[in-house]
Amino acid sequence: MPTVQSRAVLQMDVFAVPGDRHKGWYLSLMAPNTKGPEFAWLDPSRLYCNSQALADCAKDLLSPFQSDNIDLVAGMDAMGFILGASVATALGKGFLAVRKAGHLCVPTQGQSYTDYTGREKTMEVRLDVLRPGSRVLLVDQWIETGGTMKAAIQLVEKLGATVVGVAAVAIENTEGGRWIKENYKFSHCIPEELQSQIDGKYLDSFKSFNN
Numbered sequence: 570m571p572t573v574q575s576r577a578v579l580q581m582d583v584f585a586v587p588g589d590r591h592k593g594w595y596l597s598l599m600a601p602n603t604k605g606p607e608f609a610w611l612d613p614s615r616l617y618c619n620s621q622a623l624a625d626c627a628k629d630l631l632s633p634f635q636s637d638n639i640d641l642v643a644g645m646d647a648m649g650f651i652l653g654a655s656v657a658t659a660l661g662k663g664f665l666a667v668r669k670a671g672h673l674c675v676p677t678q679g680q681s682y683t684d685y686t687g688r689e690k691t692m693e694v695r696l697d698v699l700r701p702g703s704r705v706l707l708v709d710q711w712i713e714t715g716g717t718m719k720a721a722i723q724l725v726e727k728l729g730a731t732v733v734g735v736a737a738v739a740i741e742n743t744e745g746g747r748w749i750k751e752n753y754k755f756s757h758c759i760p761e762e763l764q765s766q767i768d769g770k771y772l773d774s775f776k777s778f779n780n
């Protein structure tokens with residue numbers, strides 16, 4: 570087993586910024602799942618600790634939407650709040666929190682859904698922000714089965730607002746992920762050559778965490 574010191578040398582320094590910042594360079598800052606299959610399999614939250622990585626990630630997610638009219642960015646509870654708020658700030662727009670049920674203390678619209686855990690959950694959004702004609706960009710950390718994002722889309726549309734597009738660090742090639750890509754404008758941070766690693770839930774860059 571490597572010592573703590575040698576592991577630190579092998580892993581990409583969480584604060585390092587390479588000279589060549591090609592699309593998705595920051596994905597190698599992501600950490601692998603070491604807790605077993607009942608936890609999210611890949612962890613983008615480590616890349617948010619690097620300010621350049623977070624800024625580039627938000628910029629990459631916004632790039633296909635440059636000429637779109639967007640009123641508001643909405644992000645999903647919980648990790649979608651971090652990325653969604655960063656995207657909203659980069660765009661100069663406000664941020665709407667789409668919350669897991671039971672947290673909002675104001676009138677809400679709810680939508681039940683099933684996610685990658687197989688459990689039924691409910692997502693809620695406050696009623697006093699979106700209105701017919703509002704143009705919303707939906708942001709989440711990750712799309713696996715697509716259940717969470719589809720629920721958010723349904724919430725926005727039930728309130729008469731328009732989903733301009735959907736953005737996430739990764740969109741897996743599941744049935745739900747493909748449904749989103751076929752029906753909505755979307756963006757993600759995964760270069761084409763890494764998509765199969767994402768679908769296989771293992772990035773080659775994780776090897777530097779294991780040695």
Ligand SMILES: O=P(O)(O)OC[C@H]1O[C@H](OP(=O)(O)OP(=O)(O)O)[C@H](O)[C@@H]1O
Nearest residue numbers: 647648684685710712713714715716717
């Ligand atoms: O496509 P799906 O199968 O619906 O999965 C995607 C969702 O799962 C994760 O959230 P999770 O509910 O685990 O909570 P977290 O954001 O607090 O990590 C992720 O951030 C998405 O919101």
Ligand SMILES: Nc1ncnc2[nH]cnc12
Nearest residue numbers: 609610611612685711713
């Ligand atoms: N495979 C995955 N990796 C990271 N976050 C996730 N959220 C849902 N599925 C995930």
